[in-house]
Amino acid sequence: MSIKVSVVGAKGRMGSHVVEAVNGADDMDLALALDAGDDLAAITPGNTDVAVEFTVPTVALDNVLALIGQGVDVVVGTTGWTDDKLARVTAALADAPRADQAVFIAPNFAISAVLADYFATVAAPYFESAEVVELHHPNKVDAPSGTAIHTAHGIAEARRAAGLGAMPDATETDGGSRGQVIDGVHVHAVRLRGLNAHEEVLLGNAGEQLTIRADSFDRISFMPGVLLAVRKIAAGGHAGLTVGLDKFLDL
C-alpha cells in the first residue's frame, strides 16, 4: 500500500523538491501540498501517513505541534531546533492522540553531510583543535546552519567523552572574526552566491591537519534521505522524537 505524504512548505526550495520526489516514488502518493496561508488542519490521519515539514525556523515548531495534535506523524527538515523547542515536541508527543506517534527531525538529509558529521565525531578525540566552517547560498535565513550546530555538539560530546579540555586559543581581541562558539567549538558561516550547502570540519594537531568536507551542489542530494525517513516513520517502530538521519543508517 502506498504511503500518503503531505508536504508543508510545498512552494519553497526544499518543499517543491519533496513534492517532485514523492510524485516520483513508486511507494508514495502525494496527499496535500500546503504553503503559507493554507490551513494545516486539512492534514489528518485519514488523508496522510506522514507530513514532511520544510518551512522556516520561526514557524516550524508551531506547525509540528499542530500536526502532533492532529494525530499525524511528521518528518522535519526545517532548522532552528533548540533544546527548549525539542523538549516541547517531546512533551506534545507524550500527550499525542496516538500512542505510537512519531516526529523525526534531521538537520541534514544529504548522505555526504551525515557521514561528514559522523566522521567528525570519530576524529574529534584525536585532535587538539577543531573548528567548523559552513558555506551556503545567500538566500538562507539562519546562521549558523542547523547542520553546523549539530556537528559542533557532536564534536564537543566526543571531546568530553575522551576527557579533552578546552581547545588552545590565544585570541585576546575579537570583533566577531572567531565565529560563534557552540558548545566550545568555533563555528564560521559563509554566504556566497553560487553555493548551495557545504561544510568543512578542520581538525588540528601540532604539525598535522585533517579536513572533512561535504558538498551538496544540488537540492536533489537531500531527497533520498527525505524518502528514507518517510519510509522509516511510515513503517512504525519509531514512536516519540528521533533526531538525525544517522539513526536510520547502520553507522
Ligand SMILES: NC(=O)c1ccc[n+]([C@@H]2O[C@H](COP(=O)([O-])OP(=O)(O)OC[C@H]3O[C@@H](n4cnc5c(N)ncnc54)[C@H](O)[C@@H]3O)[C@@H](O)[C@H]2O)c1
Ligand atoms: N534538513 C535538510 O537536509 C535541509 C536541507 C535544505 C534546507 N533545509 C532547511 O529547510 C528550511 C527551508 O529551506 P528552503 O530553502 O526550502 O526555504 P524556502 O524559503 O525556499 O521555503 C520555505 C517555504 O515555507 C513556506 N512557509 C512559510 N511559513 C509557512 C507556514 N506557516 N506554513 C506553511 N508554509 C510556510 C514559505 O512560503 C516557503 O514556500 C530551512 O530551515 C533550511 O535550513 C534543511
Ligand SMILES: O=C(O)C1=N[C@H](C(=O)O)CCC1
Ligand atoms: O539551504 C539550506 O538552508 C540548508 N539548510 C540546512 C542547514 O541549515 O543545515 C541543511 C543544508 C542546507
